[in-house]
């Protein structure tokens with residue numbers, strides 16, 4: 001029996017729970033929020049799709065009752081405030097660090113062996129914070145950002161190519177920030193053929209630029225940040241762990257020398273399986289990509305430094 005807890009029953013958390021249930025990824029899902037009745041209501045609404053969609057996962061909603069999360073195999077943290085148009089993700093640190101810290105501590109009391117997937121922003125820094133406060137083995141803490149950024153990269157690539165969305169390849173590494181993410185254009189491909197064989201440099205540059213501000217574009221349109229693709233990306237990572245998929249997914253991982261960086265969590269390709277991050281994969285980067293990665297790491301270190309004053 002597999003059990004998953006999703007903390008935060010807002011836009012992202014409820015969507016993640018809905019995908020977990022709809023795709024039958026876990027046997028049992030607990031949705032927890034601090035706001036009275038919200039998790040219970042969303043869980044009830046989602047479970048009322050069960051007879052329509054022929055679903056077998058059991059979803060329960062609870063208000064701040066961590067005893068219900070006991071023995072979870074995977075926990076997904078989405079609690080925290082989202083940004084508004086014009087804001088950066090980094091500006092959320094003051095409020096979200098305290099929330100992520102207290103949620104992590106309570107979760108671990110009841111699920112000491114869980115793999116933790118962090119979604120709350122600024123995600124790389126929140127993932128690093130979880131490492132610092134929990135002392136868990138590094139493989140058990142995964143930040144979700146690259147999975148979403150890579151999905152957006154593939155969306156814009158498929159549009160530019162006029163291709164089927166399932167037939168394009170693209171990966172984004174680096175920080176999960178408007179200026180720190182790095183869509184690896186050189187590795188973008190359509191059915192194994194480099195995308196640069198089909199698209200000129202200016203088009204590829206626009207695909208990369210649109211990807212980097214993908215979250216900001218949606219925030220401007222929606223008045224709050226996105227949730228369908230973020231929730232689904234969170235569920236995709238849960239699936240990779242629970243089903244031991246050994247799948248290569250870009251995610252925020254604690255680096256200890258990989259890509260020439262240490263003591264931070266940042267987006268890198270990694271194999272995800274039953275132990276969480278099974279191993280980090282080191283892509284060969286050219287000089288320009290290496291420089292971008294180091295610049296991105298510098299920015300993430302700077303945001304991490306702000307943790308000192310906020311929790």
Ligand SMILES: NC(=O)c1ccc[n+]([C@@H]2O[C@H](COP(=O)([O-])OP(=O)(O)OC[C@H]3O[C@@H](n4cnc5c(N)ncnc54)[C@H](O)[C@@H]3O)[C@@H](O)[C@H]2O)c1
Pocket residue numbers: 007008009010011012013032033034035038078079080081082083092096099102103118119120121122123144145148176224225226227230
């Ligand atoms: N990493 C990513 O790729 C990514 C993508 C989308 C959103 N996000 C981030 O995810 C977070 C959630 O976004 P959202 O759109 O779902 O926001 P939301 O406001 O819709 O939902 C957040 C929920 O967290 C709950 N919450 C707050 N404090 C809590 C606590 N202590 N315990 C339990 N629940 C608590 C709130 O009551 C709310 O229901 C934001 O920080 C957002 O920036 C990250």
Ligand SMILES: O=C(O)C[C@H](O)C(=O)O
Pocket residue numbers: 082083089121148176214215216218219225226230
């Ligand atoms: O853009 C945001 O603030 C939310 C999230 O990080 C996203 O990329 O959708």
